[in-house]
Amino acid sequence: MMKNKIYAVGAAGVIALSLAACGTSSASSSSTASGGASADAASMPTVKMMVGGIDKQIYLPYQLAEQLGYYQKYGVKVELSTEQQGGVGAEDAMASGQVDMAGAWYVHTVDFQSKGKNVINLVQLSSAPGERIMCSPKANVKTGADLKGKTVGVTDLGSGTDELTQFIAAKAGLAKTDYHTIAVGAGSTAIAAIQRGSADCVMTTQPTVGALESKNLATSAIDLATTEGATAALGGTLPSAGLLAQSDWVKTHEDAAQKVVNALVDTMHWISTHSAQDIADKLPQSFVQNSTISKDQYVAALNQDKGQFLPDGIMPAGGPKTIFDEEKTIGVDTSKVNIPDTFTQKYAQAALKLEGYTATTTPAGNDG
Numbered sequence: 001m002m003k004n005k006i007y008a009v010g011a012a013g014v015i016a017l018s019l020a021a022c023g024t025s026s027a028s029s030s031s032t033a034s035g036g037a038s039a040d041a042a043s044m045p046t047v048k049m050m051v052g053g054i055d056k057q058i059y060l061p062y063q064l065a066e067q068l069g070y071y072q073k074y075g076v077k078v079e080l081s082t083e084q085q086g087g088v089g090a091e092d093a094m095a096s097g098q099v100d101m102a103g104a105w106y107v108h109t110v111d112f113q114s115k116g117k118n119v120i121n122l123v124q125l126s127s128a129p130g131e132r133i134m135c136s137p138k139a140n141v142k143t144g145a146d147l148k149g150k151t152v153g154v155t156d157l158g159s160g161t162d163e164l165t166q167f168i169a170a171k172a173g174l175a176k177t178d179y180h181t182i183a184v185g186a187g188s189t190a191i192a193a194i195q196r197g198s199a200d201c202v203m204t205t206q207p208t209v210g211a212l213e214s215k216n217l218a219t220s221a222i223d224l225a226t227t228e229g230a231t232a233a234l235g236g237t238l239p240s241a242g243l244l245a246q247s248d249w250v251k252t253h254e255d256a257a258q259k260v261v262n263a264l265v266d267t268m269h270w271i272s273t274h275s276a277q278d279i280a281d282k283l284p285q286s287f288v289q290n291s292t293i294s295k296d297q298y299v300a301a302l303n304q305d306k307g308q309f310l311p312d313g314i315m316p317a318g319g320p321k322t323i324f325d326e327e328k329t330i331g332v333d334t335s336k337v338n339i340p341d342t343f344t345q346k347y348a349q350a351a352l353k354l355e356g357y358t359a360t361t362t363p364a365g366n367d368g
Contacts, residue, residue, distance in 0.1 A: 043075075044072075044075055044076055044077040045075075045076055045077065045253070045255065045256040045259070046076075046077045046078075046079065047076055047077070047078050047079070047100050047101060047253075047256050047260055048078075048079045048081070048098075048099040048100045048101070049062065049078055049079065049080055049081070049099060049100065049101040049102065049103060049260070050080075050081045050082065050083065050090040050093045050094065050098075050099045050101075050102055050103070051063075051080065051081070051082050051083070051090055051102070051103035051104075052082075052083055052089065052090040052091070052102070052103060052104045052105070053082060053083060053155075053186060053205075054080065054081075054082035054103070055082070055284075055286070055287045056130075056186070056205050056206070056207075057130060057205060057206040057207065057298075057301065057302055057305065058126065058129070058130030058131075058205045058206075058240065058241055058308070059103055059241055060279065060283060060287075061125050061241070061264060061267045061268060061271065061309070062080060062103040062264070063080065063283060063284070063287070064267050064270075064271070064279065064282060064283060065078075065263045065264055065266075065267040066078065066080060067282045067283060067284070068266075068267060068270060068282065070262075070263035070264075070266050070267055071259075071260070071263045073263065073266070074259045074260075074262040074263045074266075075259055076256055076259035076260055076263065078260060078263075081099070089104075089156075089159070090102040090103060090104045091104040091105075091108040091112075091119075091244060094119070094244055094245060094246065095112055095117055095119060095246065097246075100245060100249055100253070100256075101122075101243055101244065101245045101257075101260065102243075102244040102245070103241065103242075103243060103244075104241075104242070104244050105129075105160045105240045105241060105242065106121045106124065106239045106240060106241075106242040106244075106315075106319075106320075106323060106342070106343065107160060107163065107240075107323050107326065107327065108160075108244060109121050109244060109342040109343065110323060110324065110327050110332065110334060110337055110342055111327070111332065113336075113337045113341065113342060114327070114332055114333055114334055114336065114337050117246075118246065118247040118248065118341075119244055119245070119246055119247070120244070120245065120246075120247050120250065120341070120342065120343065120344060121242040121243065121244055121315070121342060121343040121344070122242070122243045122244070122245060122250070122257060122260075122261055122343075122344060122347050122348075123242060123243045123261045123264050123265060123313040123347055123348045123351075124239050124241075124242045124310055124313060124314060124315040124316070124319075124343070124348070125240075125241040125242055125243070125264065125268060125309060125310060125313065126239065126240045126241040126242075126308045126309055126310060127227045127230070127237045127238070127239055127240075127308065127310055127316045127319060127361075128224060128225060128226055128227045128229065128230040128237065128238055128240060128307075128308040129160075129164060129205075129224045129225070129230060129238055129240040129308075130205050130206070130224070130225050130240060130241070130305060130308045131161060131164065131203050131204065131205055131224040131225060132203070132204065132205070132209050132220045132221075132222065132223055132224060132225050133147075133152070133165075133168070133201050133202075133203050133220070133221045133222040133224070134194070134201060134202050134203075134204055134208075134209060134212050134213075134218035134219065134220060134221065135150075135200060135201035135218055135219065135221040136194055136197075136200055136201070136217065136218055137218075137219060138200075139200040139201060139221075141200070141201055141221040141222075142221060143172060143221075143222070144168040144169055144171060144172030144174070144222065144233070145172040145173060145174065146221070147165075147168075147169050147172070147174060147178075147179045147201070148174055148178045148179060149178070149179065150179050150180070150200040150201060151179070151180045151181070151182060151198070151199050151200050151201075152165050152179060152180070152181050152182075152199065152200065152201045152202070152203065153181070153182055153183070153184030153190055153193045153194070153198075153199035153201065153202035153203070153204075154181050154182070154183060154184065154202075154203055155183065155184070155185060155186055155190075155203075155204075156183045156185070157181065157182075157183050159183075160240075161203040161204075162181055163326065163327075163330055164203065164224070164238075164326070165181060165203055166329070166330045167234065167326040167329050167330055168222065168233060168234070170329045170330065171233075171234070171235070171329070182198065182199060184198075184199055184202055186204060186205070186208055187208055187211075187292060188291070188292060190202045190204050190208050190212075191208065191211055191212060191215070191217065191292065194212060194217045194218050195215075195217055201218070201221060202218070203224075205225070206225070206298070206301040206302065206304075206305055207288075207292060207293040207297070207298050207301055208292065209225075209301060210293050210297045210298065210300065210301040211292040211293045211297075214293070214297060224238070225304070225305040225308060226305060226307045226308055227307055227308065228307070234322060234326075235322065235325075236318050236319070236321065236322035236325075237316050237318055237319045237322060238319065238322050238323065238326070239315060239316060239319035239320065239322075239323065240308075242343075243260065243261065243264060245257065257347060258347055258350060258351070261313065261347035261348060261350075261351050262350075262351040262354060262355075264313060264351075265312065265313040265348055265351035265352060265355075265357070266351070266355060268309060268310060268311055268312060268313050269311060269312065269355070269357055271306075271309050271311070272309070272311035275303075276299045276300075276302035276303040276306055277299050279302060279306075280295060280298055280299050280302060310361055311360055311361070312348065312352060312357065312358075312359045312360060312361050313348035313351065313352070314345060314348055314349075314359050314361040314363050315343050315345060315348075315361075315363060315364040316361050316362060316363070316364060317362040317363060317364045317365065318364065319364055320339045320342060320343065320364050321339070324337075324339065339364075343364070345363055345364075
């Protein structure tokens with residue numbers, strides 16, 4: 001969901017996109033995954049998906065599904081791309097029809113529906129934002145209340161990290177005038193904001209978290225990277241990374257939508273049954289080892305925060321209610337939005353049935 005403006009990266013064997021200075025390379029082609037026959041490439045439906053920061057750990061399932069060969073396994077050709085620095089956000093690109101699906105935060109369904117745009121979440125990949133508020137030791141921030149008088153860097157103004165910062169501050173009793181937010185992007189630009197002192201804190205994810213810690217520039221002040229941390233800070237699980245699409249598109253592309261969800265649910269099961277090292281070994285090299293982080297640091301970070309990922313793609317009980325509480329707290333008019341209209345469990349449930357997997361997440365009902 002969040003507007004982590006990064007570089008473009010191509011899906012393996014699907015689309016080649018030019019790479020920005022960060023040096024991400026397109027993923028290498030995967031062989032057909034075991035347990036499923038490869039579909040004839042010529043007969044596969046094609047789906048364009050943009051991810052809100054494809055190299056970030058919070059969004060790793062979308063690329064991992066490609067690396068495992070699962071899109072091909074289930075008979076769909078997925079063209080993966082990522083947000084460009086200063087460009088259109090993944091969720092906005094989906095809502096405007098530039099791409100079919102967005103790997104983005106569930107909260108955007110509420111934002112869009114509050115504005116009359118019928119966007120729905122098809123499968124839920126995480127129950128926590130995967131974020132940490134990283135602060136300079138000089139800032140002396142330990143709680144949301146300590147953000148008073150501070151400058152907090154978010155990926156972009158109006159982004160999910162911006163809204164989440166507002167929610168945390170509001171729950172701590174702060175008004176928006178009590179602190180200041182600036183757009184710092186992610187990765188090297190977020191690190192630079194702390195390094196040069198233009199931000200006291202930044203809300204960011206792995207691997208940027210690990211890079212800040214390894215350089216002794218910032219420490220984790222508020223943990224939103226795990227289900228337990230999010231519950232402690234926000235009062236409940238906060239479903240974040242999901243698969244968003246316009247409802248009208250889904251209605252006319254049911255088969256393609258189901259196949260993408262099949263691939264992602266199988267990927268979530270794979271994540272739940274494999275180690276952080278196994279996951280890192282499958283991802284593109286540039287994701288797990290670059291100028292800001294070593295592979296060992298990436299694996300250590302993933303070990304720490306792997307609990308954010310759901311094993312079955314099911315929207316967790318109570319999660320949507322927390323999201324609605326967040327939206328109301330920051331001033332979004334949700335009076336015309338119904339919780340059951342913002343997500344569906346049917347595609348994930350069908351995917352689980354197809355593979356014979358058992359759901360372990362307690363599912364959200366009509367009340368979230």
